[in-house]
Amino acid sequence: MEKQSYQRCRMSLQKGKKPIIELVDVWKIYRINEIEVPALRGLSMRIYKGEFVAVMGPSGSGKSTLMNMIGCLDVPTRGRIFLDGRDISKLEENELAQIRGKKIGFVFQKFNLMPSLTALENVMLPMTFQDIPRFQREDTAMKLLKRVGLEKRIHHKPSELSGGEQQRVAIARALANDPEVILADEPTGNLDSRMGTEIMEMLKDLNKSDGKTIVIVTHDLNLSRYAERIVHIMDGKIIED
Amino acid sequence: MLQDYLKFALSGIMHRSLRSYLTTIGIFVGIMAVVALISLGQGLQNVIDYQFKKIGSNRVLISPGGGGVEQMAMSGYTAAKLDDSDLRIVRNVRGVEYAVGIVMATGKINIKGKTKFAPVLALPTDARTTDFLKEFDYFIVEQGRYLKEDDKFSAIVAPNLGIDLFDREIEIGDKIFIEDREFSVVGIQKKTGNPFHDMKIVIPLETGEEIFNKTDYSLISARVKKGYEPADVADDIKKKLRRHRHVKENEEDFSVETAENVVGVLKNVLGVVQIVLVGIAAISLIVGGIGIMTTMYTSILERTRQIGIMKAIGARNSDILTIFLIESGLLGLAGGIIGTLLGLAISKSVELIAAEYGLEIFRAYISIELIIGALGFSFIVGCISGFLPARRASKMNPVDALRY
Ligand SMILES: Nc1ncnc2c1ncn2[C@@H]1O[C@H](COP(=O)(O)OP(=O)(O)OP(=O)(O)O)[C@@H](O)[C@H]1O
Ligand SMILES: [Mg+2]
Numbered sequence: 001m002e003k004q005s006y007q008r009c010r011m012s013l014q015k016g017k018k019p020i021i022e023l024v025d026v027w028k029i030y031r032i033n034e035i036e037v038p039a040l041r042g043l044s045m046r047i048y049k050g051e052f053v054a055v056m057g058p059s060g061s062g063k064s065t066l067m068n069m070i071g072c073l074d075v076p077t078r079g080r081i082f083l084d085g086r087d088i089s090k091l092e093e094n095e096l097a098q099i100r101g102k103k104i105g106f107v108f109q110k111f112n113l114m115p116s117l118t119a120l121e122n123v124m125l126p127m128t129f130q131d132i133p134r135f136q137r138e139d140t141a142m143k144l145l146k147r148v149g150l151e152k153r154i155h156h157k158p159s160e161l162s163g164g165e166q167q168r169v170a171i172a173r174a175l176a177n178d179p180e181v182i183l184a185d186e187p188t189g190n191l192d193s194r195m196g197t198e199i200m201e202m203l204k205d206l207n208k209s210d211g212k213t214i215v216i217v218t219h220d221l222n223l224s225r226y227a228e229r230i231v232h233i234m235d236g237k238i239i240e241d
Numbered sequence: 242m243l244q245d246y247l248k249f250a251l252s253g254i255m256h257r258s259l260r261s262y263l264t265t266i267g268i269f270v271g272i273m274a275v276v277a278l279i280s281l282g283q284g285l286q287n288v289i290d291y292q293f294k295k296i297g298s299n300r301v302l303i304s305p306g307g308g309g310v311e312q313m314a315m316s317g318y319t320a321a322k323l324d325d326s327d328l329r330i331v332r333n334v335r336g337v338e339y340a341v342g343i344v345m346a347t348g349k350i351n352i353k354g355k356t357k358f359a360p361v362l363a364l365p366t367d368a369r370t371t372d373f374l375k376e377f378d379y380f381i382v383e384q385g386r387y388l389k390e391d392d393k394f395s396a397i398v399a400p401n402l403g404i405d406l407f408d409r410e411i412e413i414g415d416k417i418f419i420e421d422r423e424f425s426v427v428g429i430q431k432k433t434g435n436p437f438h439d440m441k442i443v444i445p446l447e448t449g450e451e452i453f454n455k456t457d458y459s460l461i462s463a464r465v466k467k468g469y470e471p472a473d474v475a476d477d478i479k480k481k482l483r484r485h486r487h488v489k490e491n492e493e494d495f496s497v498e499t500a501e502n503v504v505g506v507l508k509n510v511l512g513v514v515q516i517v518l519v520g521i522a523a524i525s526l527i528v529g530g531i532g533i534m535t536t537m538y539t540s541i542l543e544r545t546r547q548i549g550i551m552k553a554i555g556a557r558n559s560d561i562l563t564i565f566l567i568e569s570g571l572l573g574l575a576g577g578i579i580g581t582l583l584g585l586a587i588s589k590s591v592e593l594i595a596a597e598y599g600l601e602i603f604r605a606y607i608s609i610e611l612i613i614g615a616l617g618f619s620f621i622v623g624c625i626s627g628f629l630p631a632r633r634a635s636k637m638n639p640v641d642a643l644r645y
Contacts, residue, residue, distance in 0.1 A: 073553060074640045094557045101555015112550045112643070116252040128245050129555040173554065 019046040019082070020180060020213050021070055026079035026089075028065050028236075039065040041236035042079070049180070052207045053215045054227035062236040063217045064185055070215060071183045072100040084180065101129050105174025107184035111166040113158040119145060119169045120154040126176040144172035148202065164195035171202055182206065184216040188223060200226045243567075246560075250568035253540070254575075261536040261572075267529025268576030269583070271522050272619045276584025276611065278518035281591060283606035285511045289504050291602060297376055301475045302498045303331060303461040303482070321494035322457035330485045331461055334478050336469035341370050344449045345459035348442065350406070351418035357406040360441045361419060363449020366390050373464060378431070379438045385413040385428035392445050397428040401439040419444065420452040436599030471499040529576060530626035537569050537630035548634050549642030558635040565631035566624050573623020574616060581615045 028040040039062045047053055047070075055063050068074040069081055072088055075096070081089045088099060105126075106112075113122045123141035132140075145154050148168040158166050167187060174182050184203065188196030204226050206212045218224055232240035305321040328342045341364065348361035364370065364380075366388040374380040375387075382397055389395075396417065403411035411417070415426045424444065433439055450456050465474045479497045488494055541548070548561060588605035595603040 068640050071553070073643075074638070094559070097552060097555055097557045100553065106553050108643075112546070112553070114547055114550060116256055117249075125551070126554040129551075129557065129560055134245075177555070 018049060018085075020049045020084055021045075021047040021215075022082040023066075023069065024080045024082075026069060026076045026081060028062070028069065028074070029077045039236055040069070040076070043233075043237055044079075045231065045238060045241070047181075047213060047215060049213055050207070050211045051213055051229060052204070052227045054224040054230045055215065055217045055233060056219070056221075056224060056230060057233035061233045063233055065236075066233065067183050067185045067215065067217060070181070071104045071106060072096040097129075101126060102177050103179050103181060105176070105179040105182045107167070107170050107174050107182065107187045109186040109189040111158070111163070111170050111190070113166055113169055113173070115158055118155045118157055119150060119161065119172075122158070122169055123172045123176055126173060130177055140176065141172070144175050145169070147175075148172045163191050164198060167191060167195070167199055168202070171199070171206075175206070179212075181213045181215065184214070186217050186219070188218065188220065193222075196220070196223060243563075246564050246567055250564055250571055253544070253564075253568050254571055257536075257540070261540070262575065264532030264536045265529060265572055265576030265579075267525045267527075267532050268573050268619055268622060269529070269580035271524075271526035271529050271622075272577045272580025272615055273584040273587065274518045274522035274525065275618065276581050276615050277587045278515060278522060279611055279615075280585060280588035280605045280607060281518075282511060282515055284588065284592065284604050285507060285514065287606065288603050289507045289511070292507065293500050293504050297464075298500050299465045299467075299471055300500055301337075301463045301465060301471055301478060303327070303463065303478060304459065304496050304498075305457070306494065306496065323459075323461055323495060324457050327482060327485065327495075328458065328461055330481050331463055331478055334463075334474065334481055336466050336474040336477065338464045338466040339369065339373055340461055340463035341365060341373055342446075342458035343460045343462065344446060344453065344455055344457070346449070346453040346455060348419045348453070349421070350402075350442070351421070352403075352407045352411070352415075353409070355407050359402055359406060360437060361449065361453075362441055362443050363446045363453070364388070364443055366392055366445045373462075376464075378433050379435070380443065381431040382428040383431040385426070387428060388443065388445055392427070393448050394422060394424045395427045395445065396424040397430055397443040398426050399430045399439045399441045400432045401436075402442065405440065417442075422452055434600070434602030439599070472501065475499050526622055529573075530622060533569055533572050533623055533626035534630060536572070537565065537627045538633075540568075541565065541630050541634045545637065545642050545645040548637050549639050549645065552637070552639035553643060561637075562631050562635040565634050566627055569627020569631065570620040570624040573626065574620045576623075577616050577619020580619065581612055584615070585612075 023043055023045050026040050026043045027038065030037040030039055043062075043066065055066060057063050065074075069076055070083075072083065072091075073096075075091070076089050079089065080087055083099065083103060088096065091099070114125065117125065120138070120141050123144055124137040127137040127140065142151070142154065145151055148171055150165060150168055150172070153161060153165060158169070161169065182203070187203070188199055191199065200223050203214055203216065207214045216227065224230055229241070231238055303323065305323045323342070325342070328340060331337060331340045344363040346361050346363075347358050350357050350359050364374065367390055371387050383400075385397070388397060396419070398411050398417070403409050411426055411429070413426055413429065417424050417426060419442065430438075430443070463474075463478070465471045475497045479493065482495055482497070483490065483493060486494065551561060585605075585607055588607070592603060592605040595601075
């Protein structure tokens with residue numbers, strides 16, 4: 001298993017970088033009414049700092065489950081996950097919360113903004129949970145909203161924004177704590193192709209100019225060309241890297 | 242940070258339906274009862290303390306009949322009588338420093354052609370008695386002078402008599418007729434807040450005995466010497482009077498009371514008020530608490546996805562717990578604000594009604610401490626009710642919550 005994963009990552013290895021994310025023989029088994037559903041079956045992979053990775057695969061193949069593992073939203077049933085060299089597979093929920101707050105930025109298919117908060121407040125929220133003082137939060141949030149081109153919409157609620165605008169707020173929010181990794185599970189799934197392209201350009205820019213590590217899940221082959229590395233998953237295993 | 246959570250919880254509340262506010266009815270009824278309880282209870286307690294001060298803790302009151310001073314004042318008549326021989330007995334009891342006999346009657350009063358009836362008290366006018374009476378609030382003269390030894394047809398008039406019965410102020414030097422005999426007003430008594438004492442007329446004892454043709458006392462008031470327990474002295478007086486009047490124990494045709502006894506009636510009223518209100522408060526706070534708990538469960542279910550989002554962007558369990566505790570606390574506070582206002586309104590109305598009946602000494606107790614305390618309490622009740630739902634929210638698994 002170890003050997004295989006090394007092989008798979010040989011391209012990146014050649015670059016001679018340190019992996020920021022490493023999964024070693026990760027299993028995730030859901031249990032519904034005594035029936036075991038394995039979503040990940042001994043998956044191993046390495047993602048290096050500054051990579052832009054696209055994860056592809058059929059529905060139900062375990063892409064979202066993989067993203068949850070990388071994003072510290074869930075712990076594996078078996079196997080180990082290292083984030084920046086630290087084993088996170090056995091951590092408590094509170095520690096995971098702190099780590100994902102600092103190191104991970106999520107962009108979801110359904111935008112997932114807080115409906116009662118304005119764009120600005122939504123972007124400030126991750127910083128609130130990291131106990132960052134208010135003036136600094138407001139300042140950072142303004143800059144980020146400007147960067148995604150929404151400086152005229154800061155006081156709008158999500159319901160007053162278009163899908164593309166909402167997803168841009170979500171990207172600004174994902175950047176709030178200046179994380180090392182941005183995880184986007186089908187970020188363009190709910191957008192038309194023009195908006196989708198815009199979002200992908202934005203992610204590409206974050207990867208190129210800010211050096212952020214980006215992992216996206218997508219079904220769209222057109223969009224996957226933005227990535228420098230494509231990982232294909234089937235039945236909870238990597239079939240092509 | 243707390244400020245952000247407060248703002249956040251507030252926006253959570255704003256998005257709620259009217260129905261969720263209705264669940265705070267229990268809280269507001271409960272807080273209303275608590276506020277009324279404290280406000281009225283403390284008001285009554287103040288009356289009790291005041292009465293105690295007024296009667297004096299070193300007094301023993303002896304009245305004819307078995308019903309005590311209260312009944313005596315109400316009916317004004319009993320078959321049993323207290324006379325000079327009883328007064329002498331009381332004066333000779335160990336521990337009694339001094340005792341005064343008072344004749345009380347309802348007199349026909351005529352002022353400027355208008356005739357009304359009012360209580361008349363006839364009291365000895367010697368210097369020692371006057372000094373003794375000055376210790377009572379009920380006999381303090383505010384304008385003019387006290388009665389003197391050689392006064393015969395002089396009267397001291399209570400402050401409400403003129404306005405209430407004759408639609409005119411009575412002044413020093415005015416002539417009034419009591420039982421068709423002319424008296425001149427030499428003093429105006431201080432206002433006491435007690436309706437009986439604010440309507441009475443005080444005249445010299447001998448004059449009273451003469452015009453009412455009455456030599457028995459309606460009341461004997463005794464002062465206990467320093468170092469003696471009023472209750473013990475009262476027991477002793479009772480024993481001596483029984484022997485003197487040839488009556489058996491528990492068949493007395495007279496009553497002996499101390500300030501403690503008289504105030505005891507008020508304390509009983511206070512006790513009943515407290516039990517009723519504590520009952521209402523407890524029941525409705527529990528009902529209100531359960532109401533808040535159920536709306537919080539509903540609200541948390543409705544916002545499962547939001548909880549997932551917050552966790553995904555780094556909220557710790559304690560953050561989620563705090564947000565929802567504040568939210569349920571604010572629901573409690575919302576009920577508490579209405580409850581406090583209504584509670585204060587209730588006790589203020591009781592005060593106004595009491596004043597209407599002449600009980601002006603009763604004041605509802607209202608203070609900033611009471612208001613802040615009640616609001617703080619309602620917030621805490623809200624927090625406690627919301628604890629279980631908030632804990633459930635905080636323990637949600639982020640992945641499941643996001644899929645919701
Ligand atoms: N919370 C869960 N409880 C039970 N089973 C789950 C849970 N999450 C995922 N699964 C199962 O695990 C498998 C992988 O699910 P996952 O969501 O990772 O697939 P996916 O590749 O993201 O699919 P899609 O492209 O449709 O989003 C599926 O069979 C799914 O039914
Ligand atoms: Mg998925």
